[in-house]
Amino acid sequence: MCGIVGYLGTKPAYEILTQGLHRLEYRGYDSSGVAIENDGGEMHVYKSQGKVSNLEAAVDGKPHDGTLGIAHTRWATHGIPNDINAHPHVSDDGRIALVHNGTIENYAVLHEALAGHGCKFTSETDTEVLVQLIEYIRLTNDCTLADAVREALGQVIGAFAIAVIERDNPDLLIAARRSSPLVIGIGDGETFIASDATPIVGYTDKVVYLGDDEMALIRRNEPLEVISLNDGSHPGLDIQTLRLSVEQLEKGGYDTFMLKEIFEQPDTLRDCLRGRITADGNRVILSGVLDNKERFLNANRIVIVACGTSWHAALIGKRLIQDMCALPVEVEYASEFRYGSPFITDRDIVIAISQSGETADTLAAIELAKSKGAFVYGICNVVGASIPRATDSGTYIHVGPEIGVASTKAFTGQVTVLTLLALCAGQLRGTISQQQVTAIAGELLRIPDILRQVLKLDDAIREMSRIFTYARNFLYLGRGYNYPTALEGALKLKEISYIHAEGYPAAEMKHGPIALIDKDMPSVIIAPSDSLYDKIVSNVQQVKSRGGHVIAITNTGNEDMRKLADYCLEIPRVMECLTPIVASVPLQLLAYYVAHYKGCDVDQPRNLAKSVTVE
Ligand code: F6R
Numbered sequence: 001m002c003g004i005v006g007y008l009g010t011k012p013a014y015e016i017l018t019q020g021l022h023r024l025e026y027r028g029y030d031s032s033g034v035a036i037e038n039d040g041g042e043m044h045v046y047k048s049q050g051k052v053s054n055l056e057a058a059v060d061g062k063p064h065d066g067t068l069g070i071a072h073t074r075w076a077t078h079g080i081p082n083d084i085n086a087h088p089h090v091s092d093d094g095r096i097a098l099v100h101n102g103t104i105e106n107y108a109v110l111h112e113a114l115a116g117h118g119c120k121f122t123s124e125t126d127t128e129v130l131v132q133l134i135e136y137i138r139l140t141n142d143c144t145l146a147d148a149v150r151e152a153l154g155q156v157i158g159a160f161a162i163a164v165i166e167r168d169n170p171d172l173l174i175a176a177r178r179s180s181p182l183v184i185g186i187g188d189g190e191t192f193i194a195s196d197a198t199p200i201v202g203y204t205d206k207v208v209y210l211g212d213d214e215m216a217l218i219r220r221n222e223p224l225e226v227i228s229l230n231d232g233s234h235p236g237l238d239i240q241t242l243r244l245s246v247e248q249l250e251k252g253g254y255d256t257f258m259l260k261e262i263f264e265q266p267d268t269l270r271d272c273l274r275g276r277i278t279a280d281g282n283r284v285i286l287s288g289v290l291d292n293k294e295r296f297l298n299a300n301r302i303v304i305v306a307c308g309t310s311w312h313a314a315l316i317g318k319r320l321i322q323d324m325c326a327l328p329v330e331v332e333y334a335s336e337f338r339y340g341s342p343f344i345t346d347r348d349i350v351i352a353i354s355q356s357g358e359t360a361d362t363l364a365a366i367e368l369a370k371s372k373g374a375f376v377y378g379i380c381n382v383v384g385a386s387i388p389r390a391t392d393s394g395t396y397i398h399v400g401p402e403i404g405v406a407s408t409k410a411f412t413g414q415v416t417v418l419t420l421l422a423l424c425a426g427q428l429r430g431t432i433s434q435q436q437v438t439a440i441a442g443e444l445l446r447i448p449d450i451l452r453q454v455l456k457l458d459d460a461i462r463e464m465s466r467i468f469t470y471a472r473n474f475l476y477l478g479r480g481y482n483y484p485t486a487l488e489g490a491l492k493l494k495e496i497s498y499i500h501a502e503g504y505p506a507a508e509m510k511h512g513p514i515a516l517i518d519k520d521m522p523s524v525i526i527a528p529s530d531s532l533y534d535k536i537v538s539n540v541q542q543v544k545s546r547g548g549h550v551i552a553i554t555n556t557g558n559e560d561m562r563k564l565a566d567y568c569l570e571i572p573r574v575m576e577c578l579t580p581i582v583a584s585v586p587l588q589l590l591a592y593y594v595a596h597y598k599g600c601d602v603d604q605p606r607n608l609a610k611s612v613t614v615e
Contacts, residue, residue: 002087002101002613003027004182005199006070006163008173008218009190013069014059016192020199021052021073023249026403026603026610027101027195028075031086034059035097038066041168045097047086051604068170070163072099075609078107079124089128091135092120096145096166098134100127101195102159102180103614110155130156134164146217146227149174153215153229159360159613161210163193171220175210176229180613181358181386182210184224186239191218196358196382196611197242198249198401205242209384211235240384248400257603258404258496262588263455266448268399268409269581272416273448277441282434284424284441286417288377288393295375296425299349302327303342303374305334305365306353307612309407309491310414314353315484316580317418323577324426324436334365335615346373351421354378355402355410356611357385364615366390379417381410395421404603405610406496408588411488412451412581419444419577443575447582450572454585457569461586464551464567465593471499471522475513475543476587477506478526479536485526485580489587496605497595506539517548524590526553526583527561530576540564551590553583 003024007013017034032055033047044063048055052073072087079085088097104110107126110133115121119132130152138148145166153160159179165172175182175193185192185200185207192200193216197207210216210226214235217225226235254260261268277284289296302321304314311333318329332342334352338361344350350369354362357380366387369376378387378394381402388394397413423440426432468474474493478486487503494501504513506525517523523543527536537560543550544564552565555573562568569586595602 002075003073003195004070004099004101004161004163004193006173006175006193007190008068008220009187010067011190013066014064016203017069017071018052018056020194021055021071023198024195025052025073026405028073028609029604030074030076030081031083032071032073033086033088033099034069034071035088035090035165036064036066036069037165037167037170039170041170043097043165043167045088045090047083047088049082049086066170068165068173070097070099070165070173077103077614078126085123085125087127089123089125089131091131093135094167096131096135096138096164098127098131098162098164100130101161101613104130104156104160105158106156130160130162145169145172146174146215149176150215150227150229153178161195173218174215175218176215177210178213178229179360179363184208184210184216184218186224189221191224193218197244197384201242201244201249202246206239207242208237208239209389243383244401249403256404258406258408258592261402261404261409262585262592264400265409265412265585266451266455268413269416269451270448271398271400272413273420273444274398276420277445281442281445282438284420284427284437286395286420286424288395289421289424289428292375292393293428295349296428298347299327300345300347302329302349302351303344303369304329304331304351304353305337305362305369307334307359307361309411309488310353310355312484312488312491313411313414313418314351315487316415316481317351317353317422319481320418320422320577321425324422324432325429326431332365334359334361338364338368342368344369344372344374348374349377350374351377351379352387352391353414354387355381355407355414357382357387358611358613359387360613360615363387363390379414381413403610405605405608406492406591406602412584415581416444416447440575440577443578447574447578450574450582451585454571454582457586458589461569461589462593465590466597468522468594469597471520473516473521474499474501475509475516475521475523476501476503477509477523477536477539478503479506479532480530481576481580482526482528482583485583485587486524488584489524489526489591492588492591493594495608496591496602497598497600498606499594506536509539509542514542514546517543517546519547519549522549522551524551524553524587525565528553528571528579528583529555529558529573530579537564553586
């Protein structure tokens with residue numbers, strides 16, 4: 001949650017910072033702000049409720065020169081979204097400005113102590129406590145800003161990524177982190193900091209991922225200095241090369257990032273599969289699995305932890321791994337796992353799935369699993385994020401940056417990697433026949449082309465979606481491999497169109513939700529010609545006989561379903577274990593167009609953020 005950007009260099013900072021904020025807006029967009037310091041040490045702070053464009057309008061015509069600055073886009077945790085609660089927060093004496101991503105858990109105690117010392121607060125945020133604490137330490141100890149920041153962070157409990165500047169000191173930018181991400185971009189005479197690499201792309205490809213409990217001192221015309229917050233030591237700098245281009249961050253002719261990302265899926269899945277199936281199609285090569293052969297051979301059990309859409313992918317992964325690896329698999333919400341006293345041993349493999357690689361609950365679940373001796377395997381999209389760094393091994397899904405807040409291509413990438421993982425581990429364990437591996441791997445390689453055909457449903461879905469904007473509730477039903485597909489379809493619709501939608505295993509309908517069915521509650525039923533097809537046909541009939549409208553996702557040429565359902569979205573037939581990838585694409589388009597016709601902001605739905613770095 002929240003995005004931070006900082007710059008110290010030779011160019012006008014304001015343009016770099018606001019461009020960076022636009023790229024980080026997916027992390028939160030209820031308010032934003034910027035602090036700019038000019039070369040004479042004069043500092044200007046501007047804040048505005050709403051999106052970054054509001055901030056730009058507010059700054060227009062006002063002084064914003066300077067080659068040093070920090071900026072923030074917010075997803076509110078403490079205090080409503082308004083101008084006052086927006087960051088940067090400034091100390092009582094107006095000297096220090098700070099932006100923060102994370103939560104300060106002991107802010108109430110610190111607030112009380114500082115108020116006792118006469119400190120005045122203007123906002124309702126936890127962040128303001130930190131800037132006031134820094135000022136208080138700076139004044140009482142008569143120390144440098146760096147010493148005050150380090151001392152203050154020592155008193156803070158919680159998660160933070162911060163950037164700090166001070167008036168009359170245009171040559172210093174300080175950044176620090178614990179649990180929340182922070183990347184430093186090292187350019188020629190200029191340094192950038194940001195919550196992820198996107199604001200840095202196009203300026204430099206040299207980056208350092210600041211470690212937990214580390215502070216960076218960025219001084220004009222001096223090399224970057226990184227200090228441990230714990231003991232003041234200097235950890236070595238691991239300078240990495242960024243492999244992201246500006247083109248990858250842009251909309252490429254589509255109206256929204258979400259639509260672009262839905263349409264990218266044939267390409268992103270090809271990238272995800274690249275080099276992972278041998279040329280003869282007989283073997284799956286996932287180095288994360290093969291390099292840890294003994295772990296996969298001796299595992300007692302697999303536990304998958306994740307949140308939201310990634311949790312839905314995990315449910316599909318459970319079926320895949322159980323079917324191909326003959327191993328029991330449990331799926332847990334990371335937020336429940338972390339506080340649930342889970343029974344984990346060193347013979348367990350814990351798989352953590354996360355698009356962003358920064359989800360706080362998933363990170364905490366990983367730490368807990370590691371502390372119990374489990375081998376932790378990450379499935380992640382963002383290269384270099386906290387989760388891939390915290391796990392013992394893993395696989396990147398390689399689907400490129402996902403900017404739309406609702407996850408689409410990351411979901412299909414996660415399911416693809418889980419299929420590869422199940423095949424690779426199953427082959428290693430001897431629990432899947434060569435014939436099956438070759439058949440499934442072969443069909444996986446055809447999935448990108450199959451998705452191209454599925455995307456031709458675009459016009460039909462767009463037309464149909466207009467009709468359903470009236471609905472206040474939707475039911476999504478699926479069975480077996482496609483029960484999680486139904487959950488994911490329902491989540492997509494509710495998060496971007498604000499229509500309430502429930503996903504259910506189709507057979508459960510008769511145990512309660514059937515009471516809801518009437519002409520105003522459409523049901524989306526995932527009914528491919530698989531082993532459970534006959535069962536699902538009776539669910540379609542049950543809905544129809546109660547006056548409900550049915551949108552069926554079924555296979556091409558299914559005449560019977562055309563007669564039964566009100567609308568049929570026909571997808572090519574694929575092996576049962578691969579249907580979730582293919583069936584989820586029309587569901588993404590359905591959610592997209594219903595939201596579009598309702599006039600919703602599809603890329604940045606209300607109350608949501610792309611990267612959930614708070615509990
Ligand atoms: C829904 C969505 C969220 C995320 C969830 C976990 O479209 O995107 O439900 O899936 O917040 O995020 P990651 O995968 O980044 O851990």
